[in-house]
Amino acid sequence: MTRALFIVDVQNDFTEGGALGVDGGTAVAAGITAYLSAHRADYDLVVASRDWHTADSDNGGHIALAGEPDYVETWPVHCIAGTPGAEYHPALDVSGVDVHVKKGQGVPAYSLFEGVDDDGRHVAALLDERGILEVDVVGIATDYCVRASALDAIERGRVVRVLTDLVAGVAPESSTAALAELGHSGARIEASGAAR
Incomplete structure (x- = not known):
């Protein structure tokens, strides 16, 4: 078996003090x-x-430039390319990362599968090329981008595990619901210390 780790959106704007900090x-x-x-x-x-x-774009209606965001489909300005808010959180050591993916470049995007690397390649192709059959998912936010990334991995036939101690969500209720949905969809929901 070959395994991948997905680290989803551990960015300054999604951590405490950020535009959408959790x-x-x-x-x-x-x-x-x-x-x-x-x-x-x-x-x-x-x-x-x-x-x-x-x-300076609503990114396909994802960012509310005028009026209040609804925090469901529209969001405050966040993770603008090249700004400090879009950078990885400094506590995240990315030296062990093989592939960096950027998503939501002008359009709404939640799943890691919607992004591309610097060569324009999609994650699905990289998984296929390397014969990756299992995926562990960690990051932010449990109830949005972690959920979407894990569901997409399941849909693409991977065995998925969500590491519950290495995710953080927007709200407790929606995070609990997301983990339940993922479990119902076939993901293993367990802490990172669980036996393999």
């Missing part, structure tokens, strides 16, 4: 760094994604 985001960044330091050899591929939105 509680526990900084702890998740540090936790992923510690986990990857101990478990890098368990993965044939490590992919990290970032929201990377176009400046």
Whole structure:
């Protein structure tokens, strides 16, 4: 079996103090760094994604430039390409990352599969080329981009595990619902220390 780790959107704007900061985001960044330091050899591929939105654009209706966002389909300005908010959180050590993916470049995007690397390649193609059959998912936010990325991996026939101690969500209720949905869809929902 070959396994990949998806690190979803561990960015300054999604951690405490950011434009869309979630509680526990900084702890998740540090936790992923510690986990990857101990478990890098368990993965044939490590992919990290970032929201990377176009400046001065509503990005296909994703960002509310006028009026209040509804926090369902429209959001405050966040993760604008090249700004500090779009950068990885400093507690996340990305030295072990093989592929960096940018998503939401002018359009709404939640799943890591909607992004491309710097060569314009999609993650699905990289997984196929490397024969990746299993995917572990960590990052932010449990109820949005982690959920979407894990569901897409399941839809593409991968065995998926969501590491519950290495994710943080927007709200407890929607995060609990997202994990339940993922479990119902076939993902394993367990802490990073669980036996393989």
